[in-house]
Amino acid sequence: MYFQVSSIMNIINTQAFVLKKKNSGETSFIVHLFSIDHGKIIVIAKGARKNKSKFHGFFEQFSMLNIHINYKEGRPYHFLNSAEFIEPFWQFKNNPIAVLYASIITEVIYKTQKYYSDSSIYKLLKAVFYEMNDNKISPQYLHWYFFIHFFKINGFGYNLEFCNHCHKKLTNGKISTKNGYLLCSNCSQNINSDLFFNNEILNIFSFMLKNHPKKLLNIKCSEKIRKMTDKLIWNTLKIHFDNLMHLNSIKTLNKMI
Numbered sequence: 001m002y003f004q005v006s007s008i009m010n011i012i013n014t015q016a017f018v019l020k021k022k023n024s025g026e027t028s029f030i031v032h033l034f035s036i037d038h039g040k041i042i043v044i045a046k047g048a049r050k051n052k053s054k055f056h057g058f059f060e061q062f063s064m065l066n067i068h069i070n071y072k073e074g075r076p077y078h079f080l081n082s083a084e085f086i087e088p089f090w091q092f093k094n095n096p097i098a099v100l101y102a103s104i105i106t107e108v109i110y111k112t113q114k115y116y117s118d119s120s121i122y123k124l125l126k127a128v129f130y131e132m133n134d135n136k137i138s139p140q141y142l143h144w145y146f147f148i149h150f151f152k153i154n155g156f157g158y159n160l161e162f163c164n165h166c167h168k169k170l171t172n173g174k175i176s177t178k179n180g181y182l183l184c185s186n187c188s189q190n191i192n193s194d195l196f197f198n199n200e201i202l203n204i205f206s207f208m209l210k211n212h213p214k215k216l217l218n219i220k221c222s223e224k225i226r227k228m229t230d231k232l233i234w235n236t237l238k239i240h241f242d243n244l245m246h247l248n249s250i251k252t253l254n255k256m257i
């Protein structure tokens with residue numbers, strides 16, 4: 001829905017996830033949202049910290065909302081008119097492990113997405129958060145799922161089949177820390193990288209690329225494989241985005257687990 005009020009002021013209706021919020025003035029919040037139609041947007045929720053506010057309780061991180069905002073071209077902030085829950089995700093907010101992994105996802109979205117992004121990342125996030133809330137699949141696997149698809153959407157998906165250098169079929173090897181390419185054990189012998197992968201990890205990634213997150217229920221892997229996979233995913237983020245060298249969410253997770 002989209003009503004034109006004047007040539008510069010519009011009321012925009014969209015759905016959005018809460019990425020984070022900060023206090024503003026005595027009673028308001030500044031809320032950073034990731035929306036399906038407009039990418040990352042910043043809104044001011046006036047009076048939201050008052051107990052009787054119509055906005056009370058809406059802006060916990062990860063909540064999915066239906067919002068109406070007063071959108072003004074060229075302004076960094078917009079004013080929020082109304083908000084309703086589409087899905088508050090109570091279940092996964094009460095699972096500390098899910099919160100840790102979901103925080104990595106929202107921190108990456110916060111640091112990489114811009115106004116007017118493509119809706120595919122929003123849809124991916126929605127599918128992953130619904131599964132986290134369902135509480136059947138490991139949140140760690142779901143966060144791999146998110147990033148494997150996120151890499152592909154951003155144009156740097158892994159080529160899981162062939163070595164990027166000699167083009168032979170891949171079974172094991174290392175990821176180049178220069179460009180994120182997968183290299184076979186022969187070609188990666190002399191490269192300076194500790195990002196090892198094996199056939200099991202390649203199979204997990206390829207399964208994830210082909211299937212809905214619900215199917216992750218069938219995946220089981222050892223502690224060693226889980227550590228290796230976290231490392232590959234987190235380092236791939238660093239290779240492709242300079243501003244993801246230090247993620248607070250990963251630091252917190254390493255302290256807690």
Ligand SMILES: [Zn+2]
Binds near residue numbers: 163165185
């Ligand atoms: Zn090779």
